[in-house]
Structure formats: structure tokens, C-alpha cells
Amino acid sequence: MKLTLSSKTILIIDDYPVMRKSMKDMLYGLGAQYIFEAENGLAALAAMKKQKFDFILCDYNLGDGKNGQQVLEEVRYKKLISHHSVFIIVSAHQSAIDVLCTIENKPDEYLAKPFNAQQLLRRLEKSFIRKHHFSAIEKAIDNNNFASAIYLCDNAINANNKSTYSTLLKLRAELAIITGDYEKAGIIYNATLAKRDLNWARLGLGIIAYHQDDFKQATQLFQELIEQNPMLMECYDWLTKSYEALDKTLDAENTLNRAVNISPQSLIRQKKLANLAEKTGHIDLAETTYKAITDLGKFSMHQSPSDFSGLAKIYSKKNKNQEALQTIDSMRQQFINNQESELRAATIETMVYQDIGEKKLSELAFQKVNALKNTLKNKTPKDLQLDIAKAYYLNDDNKTADQIIASLIKNHIEDNSFINDIRQMQNDIGQNNYSEVLIQQTKQQLIDINNQGVTLFQQGQLKEAFLLFEQAIEKMPNNKTILLNMAKITIHDLKLSGITEANLLLANRYINRAKQAGVAKEKLGNLQLEFEKLINTPPPLV
Amino acid sequence: MSNSENKSSEFPTVLASSIHDIKNSLATVRELIIQIAAKQQSSKNHDFMQLEFEANRMNNSLIQLLELYKIDSDKFNLEIDEYSTCEILQEVTAQQTPLLQLNNITLSIDCPEDDYCYCDYDHICNALGSILNNAQRYTHTKIHLSAYQENDYFVFSMEDDGNGYPENLLSINNMDTLSVNQISGSTGLGLHFVATIAALHTSKALKGFIKIDNDSTLGGARFRLFLP
Numbered sequence: 052m053k054l055t056l057s058s059k060t061i062l063i064i065d066d067y068p069v070m071r072k073s074m075k076d077m078l079y080g081l082g083a084q085y086i087f088e089a090e091n092g093l094a095a096l097a098a099m100k101k102q103k104f105d106f107i108l109c110d111y112n113l114g115d116g117k118n119g120q121q122v123l124e125e126v127r128y129k130k131l132i133s134h135h136s137v138f139i140i141v142s143a144h145q146s147a148i149d150v151l152c153t154i155e156n157k158p159d160e161y162l163a164k165p166f167n168a169q170q171l172l173r174r175l176e177k178s179f180i181r182k183h184h185f186s187a188i189e190k191a192i193d194n195n196n197f198a199s200a201i202y203l204c205d206n207a208i209n210a211n212n213k214s215t216y217s218t219l220l221k222l223r224a225e226l227a228i229i230t231g232d233y234e235k236a237g238i239i240y241n242a243t244l245a246k247r248d249l250n251w252a253r254l255g256l257g258i259i260a261y262h263q264d265d266f267k268q269a270t271q272l273f274q275e276l277i278e279q280n281p282m283l284m285e286c287y288d289w290l291t292k293s294y295e296a297l298d299k300t301l302d303a304e305n306t307l308n309r310a311v312n313i314s315p316q317s318l319i320r321q322k323k324l325a326n327l328a329e330k331t332g333h334i335d336l337a338e339t340t341y342k343a344i345t346d347l348g349k350f351s352m353h354q355s356p357s358d359f360s361g362l363a364k365i366y367s368k369k370n371k372n373q374e375a376l377q378t379i380d381s382m383r384q385q386f387i388n389n390q391e392s393e394l395r396a397a398t399i400e401t402m403v404y405q406d407i408g409e410k411k412l413s414e415l416a417f418q419k420v421n422a423l424k425n426t427l428k429n430k431t432p433k434d435l436q437l438d439i440a441k442a443y444y445l446n447d448d449n450k451t452a453d454q455i456i457a458s459l460i461k462n463h464i465e466d467n468s469f470i471n472d473i474r475q476m477q478n479d480i481g482q483n484n485y486s487e488v489l490i491q492q493t494k495q496q497l498i499d500i501n502n503q504g505v506t507l508f509q510q511g512q513l514k515e516a517f518l519l520f521e522q523a524i525e526k527m528p529n530n531k532t533i534l535l536n537m538a539k540i541t542i543h544d545l546k547l548s549g550i551t552e553a554n555l556l557l558a559n560r561y562i563n564r565a566k567q568a569g570v571a572k573e574k575l576g577n578l579q580l581e582f583e584k585l586i587n588t589p590p591p592l593v
Numbered sequence: 594m595s596n597s598e599n600k601s602s603e604f605p606t607v608l609a610s611s612i613h614d615i616k617n618s619l620a621t622v623r624e625l626i627i628q629i630a631a632k633q634q635s636s637k638n639h640d641f642m643q644l645e646f647e648a649n650r651m652n653n654s655l656i657q658l659l660e661l662y663k664i665d666s667d668k669f670n671l672e673i674d675e676y677s678t679c680e681i682l683q684e685v686t687a688q689q690t691p692l693l694q695l696n697n698i699t700l701s702i703d704c705p706e707d708d709y710c711y712c713d714y715d716h717i718c719n720a721l722g723s724i725l726n727n728a729q730r731y732t733h734t735k736i737h738l739s740a741y742q743e744n745d746y747f748v749f750s751m752e753d754d755g756n757g758y759p760e761n762l763l764s765i766n767n768m769d770t771l772s773v774n775q776i777s778g779s780t781g782l783g784l785h786f787v788a789t790i791a792a793l794h795t796s797k798a799l800k801g802f803i804k805i806d807n808d809s810t811l812g813g814a815r816f817r818l819f820l821p
Contacts (some may be wrong), residue, residue: 282670
């Protein structure tokens with residue numbers, strides 16, 4: 052396996068012409084012939100839309116506009132690079148590199164400046180060889196073909212190439228977790244730990260405990276790991292999730308706050324922290340966090356109107372109404388012709404103007420809410436729907452408000468934290484009775500339907516179980532438990548009655564709907580695996 | 594900053610952020626050197642290479658200081674995994690290639706193809722790189738790198754044909770506890786840094802360490818890094 056640079060396309064992204072020139076000279080010196088340049092994130096994205104590059108060398112600091120990490124996020128999200136492409140982030144700051152990593156968006160390599168031609172070549176070679184071993188597996192995972200990913204991974208492990216062995220094992224354990232095979236994952240982690248105390252294996256054991264609902268054990272494992280490795284960012288995220296599962300919101304907030312202090316660049320983590328601070332009522336923390344989010348997000352594809360409306364709501368809570376209105380203005384400037392942004396703006400204006408006694412303006416804003424409220428259809432974010440309901444209550448249209456609340460409860464009955472948000476809102480405006488009764492009713496209904504369905508299923512009455520859940524779905528179209536059960540039934544039916552085009556489509560449809568409704572990857576993984584095994588004859592030898 | 598913290602504990606933080614600043618300026622200086630050299634079509638010019646070399650040395654020292662600060666203030670992690678010892682030596686050599694050429698030093702590597710050790714790749718490469726950087730200042734013509742297993746340890750060894758370590762460094766018996774007072778000059782800082790990184794590599798009861806002597810097969814200084 053040898054890398055020949057002369058046939059490879061390389062994109063250099065750096066805002067500093069001097070650096071681009073020196074990097075280009077280095078690469079020409081190493082035999083490269085097809086070198087392209089971009090001076091900022093936008094130019095880079097445009098170039099990558101036009102053609103696929105083999106290597107992308109992207110500086111972290113790109114002046115005004117997107118930084119290197121934000122370019123990477125967008126490139127991955129929009130699939131602008133193939134599985135063979137290598138994305139390298141270059142940075143002059145080792146410390147920035149240390150804390151940049153987020154779980155989802157690690158580049159293939161980091162390269163610390165200064166470096167010489169030999170170092171650059173080694174980095175390119177290493178990542179090229181790694182891609183050679185892993186791109187097929189990564190592609191299969193990306194396409195949710197877990198059976199072939201596992202197959203390819205096992206084959207590669209058996210090939211016994213020592214240089215990739217440890218990375219492959221790690222990947223194999225992750226695949227086991229995605230497909231719900233916690234036993235296999237546990238075996239890999241424990242065997243690794245028997246040889247050496249390695250962080251990734253310890254983290255893995257914690258993740259298994261988390262997925263098996265042993266949150267106490269998970270919390271303990273993550274805590275120990277962080278104590279010895281205060282820079283292990285991924286572990287903070289898992290510890291936060293574990294605390295949340297235990298309803299320890301304060302601990303979750305503290306954990307994430309520590310992580311954000313170490314690594315403030317992760318927008319997703321900051322958003323999560325703002326959310327927790329709202330729940331704990333730490334309004335000052337929520338304010339500073341939301342401010343950081345609106346700043347950080349400026350050039351990120353992860354920025355959303357909710358970042359601004361979140362900040363505006365905090366201001367309004369603190370009676371800083373002018374700041375709230377200014378934040379709404381900034382949102383309008385940032386998101387032009389964006390229906391969600393308009394709807395959020397109008398909703399908050401309704402409330403803020405009412406608060407400061409501007410009746411006319413509040414009415415005008417409310418009319419806008421009324422006109423816009425269905426434009427996003429079923430894509431209206433749940434927190435926005437809750438705000439809209441509040442606006443209706445405040446304008447004494449309890450009937451419309453109740454309708455919205457009822458639909459929210461039905462679709463999110465399993466989301467305890469959001470159900471609490473509904474309770475909180477109703478409490479704020481003195482309407483808690485209505486939702487509480489509905490919450491309890493819906494919970495019971497869901498339990499009844501599930502019990503009934505599972506009994507029918509166990510008795511082999513697949514058709515009846517299917518019909519029962521189908522009816523339930525009409526009432527609660529996005530309920531995760533029901534959708535997951537539907538997926539299970541349709542796949543079981545595939546097994547029993549053989550493959551026809553009709554039942555294949557049905558199974559596929561419910562797996563996808565469950566995914567869209569937000570059923571966790573780990574809960575769907577083993578179903579997908581089963582599904583694949585049913586429709587695929589064993590994958591060909593490679 | 595809380596009130597209970599006294600003034601003296603703030604100083605390292607101030608120092609660290611200053612180092613950061615200097616490092617940034619240095620990066621700009623380096624880029625300009627490269628640019629000017631390119632403009633003058635004289636990138637092979639000895640003066641420019643010397644300039645680049647000195648800038649790199651400063652940069653390395655600053656990095657070491659920052660790392661030591663992080664270790665001290667609990668902002669430091671090792672990312673241990675299994676790596677090929679050969680690959681580590683090749684990476685270290687790549688780091689220093691231009692300089693080795695500049696000084697006409699012959700470098701040889703000896704390591705078994707299929708040896709793997711547990712370590713933090715980046716930190717060990719940087720640490721060994723700084724030792725190699727020093728070695729080429731004091732050697733005459735040759736440096737020999739090797740990696741091998743010895744009992745429960747993986748050993749990285751660096752030997753040269755220079756005049757050897759001075760008596761004051763050799764007299765320090767325990768490198769691992771090399772005190773700050775004993776650090777003088779960049780050799781001392783470099784050794785202290787590597788010893789610190791080595792000691793963070795542990796496995797069960799074993800701990801990494803370094804040894805220096807003048808028992809080089811080439812007749813000069815010998816440095817060895819032991820990792821469990």
C-alpha cells in the first residue's frame with residue numbers, strides 16, 4: 052500500500068495566502084500535481100460541491116466566517132466528500148486541537164503547525180492507508196448496512212494486521228452496541244482491559260451500562276474516568292445523559308458546565324447546557340450560555356432560530372424586555388425569509404408586548420401567529436408549539452391552546468422532560484388541571500395498548516396486533532414505542548410468511564418512521580440488522 | 594477566580610497565557626520567514642534554515658512549558674493506545690529531517706518490524722523529538738535510534754558520537770524526580786519534560802522513566818526512555 056500523490060486531488064483551505072503558497076510548494080515537492088486552493092469556508096464548500104477531493108487540508112482558523120471545524124461539519128452533513136477522502140484540520144494551537152473533538156465530527160487527522168514536508172507526507176500516508184482499511188466499513192455503517200459492516204469488520208480483524216487491530220476492535224465493539232449486542236461489546240472491552248487499562252474500553256463499559264438502564268453503574272464508571280482524565284470530553288456527555296436518566300438535573304448541569312468551560316467551541320454541547328439551565332431555573336447561566344450560542348453559531352449550520360428565541364425568552368423572564376426585542380431583531384437579520392424564524396418572532400412578541408403593556412402591538416403580533424401557525428405543518432418544533440399554545444392562552448383562546456397541548460401530549464408522552472415543560476407552562480398561566488388529566492389518561496392509554504398488543508403478538512396473532520397498533524398510530528403518529536413495536540411486528544412477519552414486496556415495503560416503512568420519530572439508534576440497530584439479514588443473502592467475500 | 598486563591602497561584606495562569614501569545618507571534622514569524630525565503634528563491638540558504646531551526650526550537654520549548662503547565666493544573670490527558678515502535682521512530686525522524694540534513698548528521702534506525710507499545714503517540718513523539726533536536730546540537734556526525742523490549746518495558750534509545758552528557762546532569766540519579774533547580778538550559782528542560790511525560794505512562798505498578806549515561810555504542814551520550 053503506497054501513496055502516490057501525483058494522481059491525487061488536494062484542496063488547501065487557508066485564509067492566509069502565504070500559508071497556502073508554502074503548503075502548495077511543499078506538496079509539489081512531494082510530487083503532487085492537482086492542487087486547488089480556497090481562502091475561506093464558503094469558497095471551500097463551493098469547490099467541494101463541484102468535485103470530490105482525495106485530500107482536504109483545512110486550517111482551523113479561517114478569519115471571518117466559518118472555522119475549519121464548521122467547514123468539516125457541513126461537508127460531512129451534506130456528504131460533499133466520499134468515504135475515501137481524507138479531511139485534515141491544521142492548527143497552530145495544540146491546545147485548540149486538544150479540546151476540539153466532539154463525538155460526531157472528528158477529522159481524519161489533526162496536524163499541528165509548524166510541520167515540514169516529511170511530517171506532512173507521513174500524515175497523508177497514514178490517513179490514506181487507514182482509509183484503505185476502513186472506508187468500506189464506514190460506508191456500510193453510513194448506509195445502515197450493519198450486517199455487512201460487521202462482516203467486513205470481522206474479516207479485517209481476522210486478517211490479523213497488527214497496525215489496525217486495536218482500531219478495528221474498537222469499531223467492532225461500537226457496532227455491537229449499535230445493534231444491541233451488549234454481550235459482544237462487553238467481551239471486547241473486558242478483554243482489552245485485561246491487557247491494559249485503556250480509556251476507550253472503560254468508556255465503552257459505561258456506555259453498555261447506560262444502554263442497559265443501569266444508570267447508577269454508568270454514572271460511577273464515567274465519574275471515575277473523568278476524575279483521571281479531565282479532558283475526555285466525550286465522557287462528560289455520557290455522564291450528563293446518565294444523570295438526566297436518573298432525574299439528577301443539577302448534577303447533569305454541573306457536569307456539562309465543566310465540559311463547556313474546558314471546551315466552549317461545541318455548539319451542540321452549549322445548547323444542551325442552556326436547556327438544562329432553563330430546567331434548573333439558573334437563569335443567569337442560561338443567559339450567558341445562550342449568548343455564547345448565538346455568537347458561536349454565527350457561521351455554523353447548526354445554528355437555528357431557537358437559539359435566538361431561547362435567549363429572548365430568558366431576557367423576557369428577567370424583565371429585560373428591550374434586550375428581548377433586540378434579540379428578535381437579530382434573529383430576523385440572521386434568518387431571512389425563514390418561516391420558523393417569523394413564527395418564533397411573532398410568538399415571543401405577542402408575549403413581550405403584552406408584558407410591557409403594548410396591547411396593540413401584542414394583538415398585531417398575535418394575528419401573525421394565528422396566520423403563520425400552520426405554515427410549518429408537522430415540522431413545527433415542539434418547544435415552539437408549546438410557546439404558541441401559551442400565546443393562545445394569553446389571548447383567551449383556550450380552545451385552540453388546549454388542542455395544541457393535547458396533540459403535544461399524545462405525541463411526546465414518553466418524553467418526560469418535555470412533558471414537564473408542558474406542566475411548567477400550564478402552571479405559569481394557571482391551567483395545570485387540563486394537561487395533568489390528559490397526561491395521565493394518555494399514559495394509561497399507551498400502557499393499555501402496548502400490553503394488549505404485546506399479548507396478541509405473543510399469542511401469534513400478528514395481524515390483530517398490527518391492526519391495534521395501526522389504530523393507535525392514527526391517534527399518536529409519532530409515538531416511539533408504538534412505531535418501534537410496528538417495526539418489530541412487520542419484521543417478524545417477514546420471517547414467518549416470507550418475503551413479498553408488500554411486507555418488505557411495510558417493514559422498511561416502519562423502520563424509517565421509527566428513525567424519523569427519534570427512536571434511539573441502539574434500539575433500532577438490532578431490528579435493522581435482522582431486517583438486513585432477511586433481505587440479503589450473506590454479503591460477498593471481499 | 595475565587596477569593597480563597599492567593600496571588601501566587603494565579604501566576605502560572607498568567608505565564609501560560611503569555612506563552613500562548615508568544616507562540617502565536619512566533620507562528621507568524623515562522624510563516625514570514627518561509628515567505629521571505631520563497632520570495633528570494635533562497636529556501637536552501639543556510640541562514641534561512643538556521644533561522645527556521647531557531648524558531649522551531651523556541652516553539653518546542655514553549656510547547657513543553659505549556660504542556661507542563663497543563664499537567665500541573667489538571668488540564669492534561671494521555672490518550673493511550675497501541676502503536677508501532679517503528680512508526681514512532683519514523684515520525685520523530687520526520688520531525689527533525691531538515692535539520693539533520695542541515696547539519697550533515699547521519700541517522701540510523703534499528704527496530705523490529707512488528708513491535709507495538711502502549712503510549713500516547715503525539716506526546717511521546719514530541720518528547721523524543723525534543724531529545725533528538727538536542728542530540729543533533731551536541732553530536733559530531735552520527736545519531737543512532739533504536740527501540741526494543743527489555744523485561745516489562747519498551748525502550749527507546751538514542752545514542753550519539755558527541756562528547757556525552759556533562760557531569761552535573763549525569764550525577765542526577767533519579768531523572769523522574771529531577772527537580773526544577775536542576776534544570777538548566779534547554780537540555781535540562783527537555784529531560785525534565787520527557788521524564789514527566791514518561792512518568793504519566795503507568796501500567797499496574799509500573800511507571801515510565803528515563804535514563805541518561807555516556808555508554809553510547811557510538812562513543813557519546815545515550816538517552817533511554819522506558820515505557821511499561
